[in-house]
Amino acid sequence: MANAADFANALMQIVLANFELLTNAFSLLLNNSVDVAEVWNVSIHAAGFGYWFIKPFVGDGGALDVASKNVSAMKNISYAINYIGGNAETIFGNETGQKGLSAVMSHFVGMIDDEFALKVWNLAKSGVEVAMRMLENINSTLR
Numbered sequence: 598m599a600n601a602a603d604f605a606n607a608l609m610q611i612v613l614a615n616f617e618l619l620t621n622a623f624s625l626l627l628n629n630s631v632d633v634a635e636v637w638n639v640s641i642h643a644a645g646f647g648y649w650f651i652k653p654f655v656g657d658g659g660a661l662d663v664a665s666k667n668v669s670a671m672k673n674i675s676y677a678i679n680y681i682g683g684n685a686e687t688i689f690g691n692e693t694g695q696k697g698l699s700a701v702m703s704h705f706v707g708m709i710d711d712e713f714a715l716k717v718w719n720l721a722k723s724g725v726e727v728a729m730r731m732l733e734n735i736n737s738t739l740r
Contacts (some may be wrong), residue, residue, distance in 0.1 A: 620716075623720075623726070
């Protein structure tokens with residue numbers, strides 16, 4: 598059975614994979630491998646897609662709107678919230694970091710070292726460089 602250290606290790610691997618993905622994406626932009634105008638186009642279309650994707654869930658007549666009018670659905674939601682509240686220490690943990698998510702985060706924080714901090718710094722630096730490059734070309738791109 599997996600323990601908190603195993604979950605923390607999995608979480609760290611996911612975080613490092615995301616760092617690598619973003620670093621590679623940023624390097625494509627900084628090395629002129631991808632046109633900035635194309636990135637703006639993708640960003641604008643992604644925002645539009647996000648709007649239409651979420652509309653069936655939260656808009657008028659969406660899933661949440663319908664569920665709010667359905668008594669049995671609201672009871673199920675209240676049971677779920679009640680269960681989480683009744684088992685808060687098991688799920689979220691205690692102040693000593695021995696149970697639940699607090700144990701996972703305690704192990705995760707223990708794995709942070711200088712190499713991790715350097716990766717965070719390099720990613721942030723690349724992100725700022727990309728943002729500056731994107732903003733430099735906003736007028737010519739969005740005409």
